[in-house]
Amino acid sequence: MLFGRKQSLVGLDIGSHTIKAVELEPQNNRGHRLVHWGISPPLAEAIVDGEIMDRQLVTDAISNLFESREIKSRQVVAAVSGRAVIVKKILMNRLSAEDAQQAVYWEAEQHVPYDINDVSLDFEILGPAPNDPKQMQVLLVAAKKDMVLSFSDLIREAGLQPLIVDVDSFAAQNALEANYDFGPTEVVAILNIGSEITNIDITRAGVPYFTKDLQLGGNTFVEAAQRKFSLSQSEAAAVVRGETSGFEVVPVVEQACEGLALALERAQAYLRTAGEAGSVTRIMLCGGSALTPGIADFLSRRFNVTAEVANPLSRIGYDPALFAGQEVMKVAPLLTVGIGLALRRLGDKK
Ligand SMILES: Nc1ncnc2c1ncn2[C@@H]1O[C@H](COP(=O)(O)OP(=O)(O)OP(=O)(O)O)[C@@H](O)[C@H]1O
Numbered sequence: 001m002l003f004g005r006k007q008s009l010v011g012l013d014i015g016s017h018t019i020k021a022v023e024l025e026p027q028n029n030r031g032h033r034l035v036h037w038g039i040s041p042p043l044a045e046a047i048v049d050g051e052i053m054d055r056q057l058v059t060d061a062i063s064n065l066f067e068s069r070e071i072k073s074r075q076v077v078a079a080v081s082g083r084a085v086i087v088k089k090i091l092m093n094r095l096s097a098e099d100a101q102q103a104v105y106w107e108a109e110q111h112v113p114y115d116i117n118d119v120s121l122d123f124e125i126l127g128p129a130p131n132d133p134k135q136m137q138v139l140l141v142a143a144k145k146d147m148v149l150s151f152s153d154l155i156r157e158a159g160l161q162p163l164i165v166d167v168d169s170f171a172a173q174n175a176l177e178a179n180y181d182f183g184p185t186e187v188v189a190i191l192n193i194g195s196e197i198t199n200i201d202i203t204r205a206g207v208p209y210f211t212k213d214l215q216l217g218g219n220t221f222v223e224a225a226q227r228k229f230s231l232s233q234s235e236a237a238a239v240v241r242g243e244t245s246g247f248e249v250v251p252v253v254e255q256a257c258e259g260l261a262l263a264l265e266r267a268q269a270y271l272r273t274a275g276e277a278g279s280v281t282r283i284m285l286c287g288g289s290a291l292t293p294g295i296a297d298f299l300s301r302r303f304n305v306t307a308e309v310a311n312p313l314s315r316i317g318y319d320p321a322l323f324a325g326q327e328v329m330k331v332a333p334l335l336t337v338g339i340g341l342a343l344r345r346l347g348d349k350k
């Protein structure tokens with residue numbers, strides 16, 4: 001490569017609210033540098049439940065974003081989410097990684113509600129089953145081929161080259177693991193709170209023990225504030241962002257987060273009975289709606305652990321001018337998935 005420069009990659013996070021692009025360049029002394037980042041204007045209904053409703057609108061938004069933010073690299077890593085992917089932990093008889101490759105196909109047929117020929121399969125052996133040493137736990141990731149294909153086509157239509165297609169929640173996990181040192185026994189709940197969806201990912205020592213997508217996010221909070229204070233949508237959105245004073249938004253947000261707390265409690269109970277992990281010891285929030293006033297405090301009190309909004313740039317170098325006039329911590333949480341994607345390398349698993 002010219003002057004030994006390693007190539008930069010762009011993480012492209014196509015969310016239902018906005019599209020985020022993050023260009024990272026590997027540094028010679030390990031680590032990465034942020035080259036560019038960009039967030040599109042809101043997309044309004046172009047993407048619903050992870051499905052792209054208006055392709056032209058989305059490809060135009062991607063091209064505009066690359067142009068206006070002067071992102072030169074065309075090599076992108078993107079993520080599919082919603083109904084296109086199924087992530088499931090399964091038990092199998094213990095096998096070598098090679099033999100498992102074959103066996104996973106047979107097993108997947110029982111666990112995936114689609115024709116096995118219609119899905120791309122990936123898997124990771126997590127380790128021996130806690131209650132039966134003759135068995136092992138395997139994380140199965142199945143993505144519908146037609147959806148992955150149509151997604152890659154969309155990226156090509158925007159003039160870019162899709163290198164890897166990943167999954168939102170794993171990308172968020174990847175971003176945080178690159179920026180924090182989690183202890184080997186820490187059970188970390190990573191919550192990527194977007195506008196429509198919250199990805200819950202409970203991990204220990206880099207292994208995802210539990211993943212689930214909840215229909216909850218910024219839209220839920222805005223709707224709750226709209227009802228409570230009889231406001232228009234845009235007025236309620238400003239209240240939820242903490243931009244309008246005079247409204248007691250925290251109790252409204254807490255009530256709207258009840259479903260999230262319950263889902264976490266259930267996940268925790270499930271992990272305990274399966275003998276896999278103890279209680280969650282730390283909660284890390286990311287995604288735009290992680291910035292909603294009151295969420296971190298609410299979860300911290302409820303679970304009696306530290307809950308914080310993560311900084312996915314804490315170990316990534318950047319020129320402060322890239323954030324001119326903006327508070328980094330008001331932007332960085334939105335870039336988490338994009339950062340996790342841009343950190344991927346060809347040949348990476350997952
Ligand atoms: N400072 C802030 N305070 C509160 N909420 C915010 C703030 N900034 C952004 N948001 C909210 O975050 C949401 C967007 O977050 P994000 O970009 O992570 O979602 P998305 O990836 O587009 O959506 P999804 O992942 O659900 O498809 C919007 O609902 C927006 O109103």
Ligand SMILES: [Mg+2]
Pocket residue numbers: 013014015016168194195287337
């Ligand atoms: Mg998102």
